[in-house]
Amino acid sequence: EADIYQTPRYLVIGTGKKITLECSQTMGHDKMYWYQQDPGMELHLIHYSYGVNSTEKGDLSSESTVSRIRTEHFPLTLESARPSHTSQYLCASSRSQAWETQYFGPGTRLLVL
Amino acid sequence: AQTVTQSQPEMSVQEAETVTLSCTYDTSESDYYLFWYKQPPSRQMILVIRQEAYKQQNATENRFSVNFQKAAKSFSLKISDSQLGDAAMYFCAYTIGSRLTFGEGTQLTVNP
Numbered sequence: 001e002a003d004i005y006q007t008p009r010y011l012v013i014g015t016g017k018k019i020t021l022e023c024s025q026t027m028g029h030d031k032m033y034w035y036q037q038d039p040g041m042e043l044h045l046i047h048y049s050y051g052v053n054s055t056e057k058g059d060l061s062s063e064s065t066v067s068r069i070r071t072e073h074f075p076l077t078l079e080s081a082r083p084s085h086t087s088q089y090l091c092a093s094s095r096s097q098a099w100e101t102q103y104f105g106p107g108t109r110l111l112v113l
Numbered sequence: 114a115q116t117v118t119q120s121q122p123e124m125s126v127q128e129a130e131t132v133t134l135s136c137t138y139d140t141s142e143s144d145y146y147l148f149w150y151k152q153p154p155s156r157q158m159i160l161v162i163r164q165e166a167y168k169q170q171n172a173t174e175n176r177f178s179v180n181f182q183k184a185a186k187s188f189s190l191k192i193s194d195s196q197l198g199d200a201a202m203y204f205c206a207y208t209i210g211s212r213l214t215f216g217e218g219t220q221l222t223v224n225p
Contacts, residue, residue: 033213040202040220042204042215042218043204043213048211050211058212059214092158098146101148102213106156106157107157
């Protein structure tokens with residue numbers, strides 16, 4: 001198993017609440033990613049970072065925001081959760097080269113009521 | 114648009130037999146990398162095998178091998194001697210500049 005962690009693993013929350021999904025890795029990887037995955041469906045990249053203070057939006061539009069203040073930490077924030085945000089969120093990291101394997105965390109299953 | 118297509122939403126195989134999962138992709142780039150990832154139920158996504166597009170030789174990892182046809186933009190995964198632990202969702206993906214694009218996935222069932 002890769003050294004990449006996500007908390008919480010499961011979250012049930014009401015509409016309008018602010019939430020932060022945590023992601024940390026201990027591998028010293030420069031690159032980190034957030035994907036959104038609906039059950040049984042493909043993953044869509046929503047945010048990525050190539051290093052500290054670097055963040056970019058991914059292929060799928062998302063109302064979430066991210067920050068990268070430390071190499072090992074890449075939290076995702078939703079300012080006001082809505083039922084449409086219900087999904088699984090996967091964090092991943094990799095070394096700098098384009099061909100490097102991405103290592104995935106266990107995911108956070110989010111349910112917004 | 115760059116896409117990855119897995120035409121088999123579900124596949125099943127008998128334990129100890131061989132199964133092939135299909136994947137096609139569309140890109141105008143010449144330098145890219147291809148991956149198969151495995152996502153077991155309620156467990157982390159892990160890499161199964163990867164292939165550099167500039168290499169003609171097909172990648173092999175123990176019981177897993179690929180058939181990479183660059184001109185046809187095809188990248189199938191063959192699992193030999195299937196085991197119960199191979200049951201999972203399998204995703205084909207490619208990367209250009211570290212950004213992975215995934216297919217829709219194939220749910221593989223292994224029957225004892």
